[in-house]
Amino acid sequence: MDKKITQFIQALRNVGGVAEVVKNAADAVAHIGAHLQGPLLAPDSHSLQQAGLKDFLSQAGIEMVCDDFRANGAKAAGGLTGANFGIAATGTVVLESTDENVRIASTLPEKHFVVLDPAKIVSDYNAALPIVRKLHEQWPQVYLAYLTGPSRTADIERVLTIGVHGPRELHVLLLEGISSDFMER
Amino acid sequence: MNKVERSRNYQHRVRQALNKPRLQEALHRFADAYTLAREKAFAGQDFEELRNGIGKMKDEVRDNIDHYLNQFIANAEHAGAKVFVAKTAAEANAYITQLALEKNVQKVVKSKSMASEEIHLNQALRDANIKALETDLGEWIIQLAGERPSHMVMPAIHMFKEEVAELFSKETGREEPAEIEHLVKVARDQLRQAYLEADMGISGANIAVSETGGLALVTNEGNARLVTTLPKIHVALVGLEKLVPRLEHAHDIINVLPKNATGQMVTSYITWIRGAVPCADEKKELHIVFLDNGRTALAKSPHCKDALRCIKCGACANVCPVYQTVGGHVFGHIYISAIGIILTAFFHGLENASELVRACIGCRACVAVCPSQIDLESIILHLREVLGEEEGIGAGKALVFKKVMRNRKLFHGLLRAASRLQKPVTRGERTIRHLPLFFSGLTEWRTLPAIADAPLRDQWATLNQVQAQAKYRVAFFAGCLNDFVYPELGHDLVQVMNHLGVEVTMPLDQNCCGVPALYSGDRETAIALAEQNVAAMLADDPDYVITTCPTCTMALQRDFLDLLGDNPVWAERARHLSEITCDVSRFVVEKLNSGTSFEKVADPAAVTYHDSCHLKRGAGVWQQPRDLLAQTGRDLVEMAHSDRCCGFGGSYSFTSQPDIAKRILNDKISDIEATGAKCVAMDCPGCMMQIRGGLEKQGKKIRAAHTIEIMAEALPQD
Numbered sequence: 001m002d003k004k005i006t007q008f009i010q011a012l013r014n015v016g017g018v019a020e021v022v023k024n025a026a027d028a029v030a031h032i033g034a035h036l037q038g039p040l041l042a043p044d045s046h047s048l049q050q051a052g053l054k055d056f057l058s059q060a061g062i063e064m065v066c067d068d069f070r071a072n073g074a075k076a077a078g079g080l081t082g083a084n085f086g087i088a089a090t091g092t093v094v095l096e097s098t099d100e101n102v103r104i105a106s107t108l109p110e111k112h113f114v115v116l117d118p119a120k121i122v123s124d125y126n127a128a129l130p131i132v133r134k135l136h137e138q139w140p141q142v143y144l145a146y147l148t149g150p151s152r153t154a155d156i157e158r159v160l161t162i163g164v165h166g167p168r169e170l171h172v173l174l175l176e177g178i179s180s181d182f183m184e185r
Numbered sequence: 186m187n188k189v190e191r192s193r194n195y196q197h198r199v200r201q202a203l204n205k206p207r208l209q210e211a212l213h214r215f216a217d218a219y220t221l222a223r224e225k226a227f228a229g230q231d232f233e234e235l236r237n238g239i240g241k242m243k244d245e246v247r248d249n250i251d252h253y254l255n256q257f258i259a260n261a262e263h264a265g266a267k268v269f270v271a272k273t274a275a276e277a278n279a280y281i282t283q284l285a286l287e288k289n290v291q292k293v294v295k296s297k298s299m300a301s302e303e304i305h306l307n308q309a310l311r312d313a314n315i316k317a318l319e320t321d322l323g324e325w326i327i328q329l330a331g332e333r334p335s336h337m338v339m340p341a342i343h344m345f346k347e348e349v350a351e352l353f354s355k356e357t358g359r360e361e362p363a364e365i366e367h368l369v370k371v372a373r374d375q376l377r378q379a380y381l382e383a384d385m386g387i388s389g390a391n392i393a394v395s396e397t398g399g400l401a402l403v404t405n406e407g408n409a410r411l412v413t414t415l416p417k418i419h420v421a422l423v424g425l426e427k428l429v430p431r432l433e434h435a436h437d438i439i440n441v442l443p444k445n446a447t448g449q450m451v452t453s454y455i456t457w458i459r460g461a462v463p464c465a466d467e468k469k470e471l472h473i474v475f476l477d478n479g480r481t482a483l484a485k486s487p488h489c490k491d492a493l494r495c496i497k498c499g500a501c502a503n504v505c506p507v508y509q510t511v512g513g514h515v516f517g518h519i520y521i522s523a524i525g526i527i528l529t530a531f532f533h534g535l536e537n538a539s540e541l542v543r544a545c546i547g548c549r550a551c552v553a554v555c556p557s558q559i560d561l562e563s564i565i566l567h568l569r570e571v572l573g574e575e576e577g578i579g580a581g582k583a584l585v586f587k588k589v590m591r592n593r594k595l596f597h598g599l600l601r602a603a604s605r606l607q608k609p610v611t612r613g614e615r616t617i618r619h620l621p622l623f624f625s626g627l628t629e630w631r632t633l634p635a636i637a638d639a640p641l642r643d644q645w646a647t648l649n650q651v652q653a654q655a656k657y658r659v660a661f662f663a664g665c666l667n668d669f670v671y672p673e674l675g676h677d678l679v680q681v682m683n684h685l686g687v688e689v690t691m692p693l694d695q696n697c698c699g700v701p702a703l704y705s706g707d708r709e710t711a712i713a714l715a716e717q718n719v720a721a722m723l724a725d726d727p728d729y730v731i732t733t734c735p736t737c738t739m740a741l742q743r744d745f746l747d748l749l750g751d752n753p754v755w756a757e758r759a760r761h762l763s764e765i766t767c768d769v770s771r772f773v774v775e776k777l778n779s780g781t782s783f784e785k786v787a788d789p790a791a792v793t794y795h796d797s798c799h800l801k802r803g804a805g806v807w808q809q810p811r812d813l814l815a816q817t818g819r820d821l822v823e824m825a826h827s828d829r830c831c832g833f834g835g836s837y838s839f840t841s842q843p844d845i846a847k848r849i850l851n852d853k854i855s856d857i858e859a860t861g862a863k864c865v866a867m868d869c870p871g872c873m874m875q876i877r878g879g880l881e882k883q884g885k886k887i888r889a890a891h892t893i894e895i896m897a898e899a900l901p902q903d
């Protein structure tokens with residue numbers, strides 16, 4: 001496996017995130033199905049579409065929420081998004097979240113599933129810089145997120161506790177061949 | 186409140202804090218864990234290079250603030266944001282409450298923002314009948330408790346889970362068990378609905394990028410993402426110092442901030458926001474309120490302006506022995522610890538900073554970890570001078586400094602007289618265990634050395650100096666303690682130097698180095714003493730000037746330059762003196778290659794070493810004395826926190842904060858004792874006085890020695 005991919009996986013696991021290489025869409029669906037109990041928020045995304053994930057998930061009997069995220073967000077058990085790219089050094093996924101639905105899917109539910117094409121993992125912040133700059137040049141309004149592991153706090157007696165306001169679990173599924181587009185939105 | 190009341194009030198709060206051993210223990214434990222985690226997080230990175238870069242970049246912005254602010258505003262407005270620059274706290278509060286009233290906002294959710302604490306925004310909103318709810322866990326806890334943050338990054342670090350459970354139980358109306366995981370879940374459940382209901386979200390920002398007109402938020406909990414997403418209006422309150430030119434500079438801060446704040450490699454979330462992003466089928470209203478509130482004035486202060494480099498990582502509190510001892514409510518106003526002292530002076534007025542300025546012990550632990558390369562200690566010293574000018578330094582001190590110290594003969598005459606007068610108290614012993622009446626507080630927790638019968642200067646002529654062909658001729662700057670309290674160190678020094686082929690002179694016109702006056706805020710006296718000492722030490726044109734006291738070393742190397750650098754009569758000589766001044770351990774190792782000069786003791790006793798603050802973090806010397814201990818055949822056993830302050834701090838431990846000093850000394854003694862060594866070595870007569878006095882008072886059979894003594898003992902007998 002590419003060194004960047006192993007580094008990404010290790011870094012993400014170090015901070016309590018789940019990182020799995022999946023061979024195909026069916027494996028991804030199996031992973032999501034095994035970890036999800038309830039409806040799934042699935043905003044439109046190029047990566048998800050390429051992988052045909054939504055159809056597979058519906059066929060697997062998972063309740064898909066595809067509209068009115070504000071009303072449904074609080075009840076959903078999970079959110080599913082497609083990452084723009086990953087950063088190996090820190091185990092970070094970068095998610096263009098200007099679309100409000102992407103933001104809701106990645107903040108409100110307890111679990112957040114992200115599919116990422118491993119070909120889009122760059123080494124570090126330096127390598128991420130030109131991409132981030134380009135993402136800023138593309139449209140005037142930008143809401144961009146670097147996500148590294150689950151939500152955490154140490155505000156009570158400095159004891160690290162996972163899952164305060166954001167997702168308690170972050171699952172990154174590495175699926176080859178779904179997207180080479182760093183700018184997807 | 187007048188000055189006397191204010192001081193009394195402050196001392197009262199110090200004593201209250203000292204009565205909370207559980208808090209102290211928690212802060213000490215946190216400091217240990219933090220230090221380890223931070224080291225690990227920075228492994229393989231060049232911290233000096235990183236912080237040099239951040240410092241330079243921040244200076245560039247500070248010196249061209251109009252340019253970067255205008256560029257930011259143009260880009261942000263182009264993306265649909267509204268930008269307001271508030272000159273004062275009142276202007277910022279008025280803008281935000283006005284906006285809320287106009288838009289009929291009932292409920293506000295907030296994510297963590299120190300700037301909003303700075304301007305008391307919650308109070309302003311409450312006065313306008315608008316309910317503001319803190320959503321950061323720590324901020325929520327202290328909001329429920331009606332307190333203010335005691336740490337910039339971990340606002341509720343002073344509270345324990347039982348207290349949190351009690352607050353939460355009141356809120357939920359159920360009995361909430363004091364289990365941390367459960368309490369975190371309670372917060373999650375309780376606050377969830379609020380994000381959806383709120384009409385306005387208020388956040389801070391860690392970075393404002395001029396190049397893009399966007400903000401970056403560095404967070405862990407995820408509440409800031411909800412606060413900036415769900416409500417229709419987003420107000421970001423941003424200190425002007427948060428501006429950076431370009432995205433790469435933002436990355437530099439994002440790289441360093443979590444590592445230095447908590448020892449995390451990276452936070453869970455970095456959120457980049459620019460412009461009016463979509464919100465519930467409309468466009469969000471984004472208002473960016475830049476806060477000046479004293480920042481422009483700070484940028485113009487030649488001595489203090491570096492404080493604007495601060496990225497609010499909180500590290501200066503984490504490592505501060507005073508903070509660890511009394512906590513952030515006592516050692517802080519709104520902003521905490523070292524940087525808090527400076528920001529308080531500029532944002533909340535010198536009056537609110539004055540007690541804090543005096544509570545700093547000057548150990549430079551903060552300077553060593555600051556990722557923005559701020560010399561916090563120097564700035565705090567400067568504020569002390571300003572305070573001295575504004576409020577006076579106290580009649581007693583003023584008299585001593587101005588009338589006595591500046592007149593060397595009078596000063597030394599009085600010290601000699603004191604040596605005779607103390608006789609009834611010392612009963613001929615070398616230490617004072619009890620002092621009469623109200624002075625007795627000074628010996629309650631440590632014995633104090635007596636002033637020597639004859640100061641070193643009176644004995645100097647009798648010391649052996651036979652040197653056929655001296656390698657160097659060096660002048661010894663003894664400093665008051667070495668001269669009048671520990672003259673025997675001077676004997677040791679001469680023996681060691683002579684053995685190594687060096688001739689030592691002691692210019693008798695030398696006077697106190699001036700640090701006590703400087704640290705008390707009397708710059709004028711410090712300047713007068715600097716001039717006397719430069720003239721005295723250079724009179725014979727020595728090859729080097731050597732010292733046994735690192736505080737004196739820093740005075741000669743650094744402070745004299747600062748005091749006389751602008752004076753054409755003295756500047757050149759002060760610079761020369763600075764260049765040839767060297768502490769004795771470094772001198773022996775580096776200039777004399779002492780490698781095999783000492784005889785190793787046959788039965789190597791374990792010795793532990795205490796790093797004096799000014800030697801390690803001022804002069805940058807810590808390896809050399811360790812090498813010397815090894816050269817004399819000692820077994821060095823490192824103590825925990827070897828470079829943590831011993832609590833001496835000159836007048837700090839006598840008059841200004843003896844209670845804090847005592848507690849810090851006790852920590853040091855525990856660390857020394859835990860090594861099992863029967864001797865602790867150090868390179869500072871001040872530390873020696875403090876540590877020796879504490880060990881003796883507590884009846885510990887551990888010797889406290891200057892490294893020069895140990896060197897002298899290891900000279901070959903002939």
Ligand code: SF4
Pocket residue numbers: 494495496497498499500501502524551554555556557558559561
């Ligand atoms: S002064 Fe330095 S160490 Fe203290 S908070 Fe600011 S950046 Fe951090």
